[in-house]
Amino acid sequence: MGEITRTYKLSTDEENKPRVYCKECSGLTLHSIVSSFDESGNEDCGGGHYVDWHCKNQTIQCLGCQTVSFRTVSTFSEDVEYNHDAPYYPETIKYYPGRVEGVKSLESHLLPYTVQQIYKETVLSIENDQFILAGIGIRAIVETICKDLEAEGRDLYRKINTLKTRSIVTKEGADTLHKLRVLGNSAAHEVKAHDSRQLELALQIIEHMLEGTYIIPARVERVFPNDG
Numbered sequence: 001m002g003e004i005t006r007t008y009k010l011s012t013d014e015e016n017k018p019r020v021y022c023k024e025c026s027g028l029t030l031h032s033i034v035s036s037f038d039e040s041g042n043e044d045c046g047g048g049h050y051v052d053w054h055c056k057n058q059t060i061q062c063l064g065c066q067t068v069s070f071r072t073v074s075t076f077s078e079d080v081e082y083n084h085d086a087p088y089y090p091e092t093i094k095y096y097p098g099r100v101e102g103v104k105s106l107e108s109h110l111l112p113y114t115v116q117q118i119y120k121e122t123v124l125s126i127e128n129d130q131f132i133l134a135g136i137g138i139r140a141i142v143e144t145i146c147k148d149l150e151a152e153g154r155d156l157y158r159k160i161n162t163l164k165t166r167s168i169v170t171k172e173g174a175d176t177l178h179k180l181r182v183l184g185n186s187a188a189h190e191v192k193a194h195d196s197r198q199l200e201l202a203l204q205i206i207e208h209m210l211e212g213t214y215i216i217p218a219r220v221e222r223v224f225p226n227d228g
Contacts, residue, residue: 002045003043003044008040017032017063022062024067030062032060038055038057040052041054052076052077055074057070100126102204108120110218111214115148119210122137131193133187135194138180138199138203139180139187142160143159145210146159157178168213
């Protein structure tokens with residue numbers, strides 16, 4: 001390992017207001033950069049060769065709901081890409097807490113406790129790029145819903161078909177749930193990490209089912225009570 005040099009700078013950037021997905025607002029909103037602790041470094045690899053990196057550690061605040069969160073924006077000289085033969089260094093951006101654009105803020109307190117728990121843990125897995133665990137979680141949500149609805153069958157394949165027979169889901173809905181079952185099986189048995197696009201869509205499908213099965217009926221019961 002060669003000589004490593006690092007420099008640090010604490011700053012604010014009041015003019016730069018990036019548009020960032022906000023979990024609380026469930027959409028893209030302008031954020032202010034409250035503070036930025038910036039690190040620049042390089043390592044002498046010998047023979048006149050160097051590697052260098054830059055990382056901005058930023059506290060950001062949504063200008064809509066005022067929620068404060070954290071993000072890092074980093075580049076590394078070895079992560080070079082080319083655009084029309086011109087080199088450029090793509091930024092790697094990470095958010096804390098993690099977030100997934102398009103995922104709703106469900107009224108999870110209206111879900112059965114076991115469904116609520118596995119749903120929350122699956123969302124956290126996707127938000128933190130734990131894609132194998134997220135795939136297993138997607139399947140576990142479907143399994144837990146089937147158990148809560150007392151769907152008969154010795155395996156998940158038959159339980160999903162029971163939901164279709166009982167008209168809890170349509171034929172198309174059952175076909176979609178089977179796709180999620182297969183996705184979860186490959187994550188669990190083949191340790192396969194599905195890409196974020198597949199998992200985000202799978203979660204949106206799950207959320208649609210949770211709303212139709214639990215959340216909307218609970219709202220209807222509350223707003224339109226049965227007066228007999």
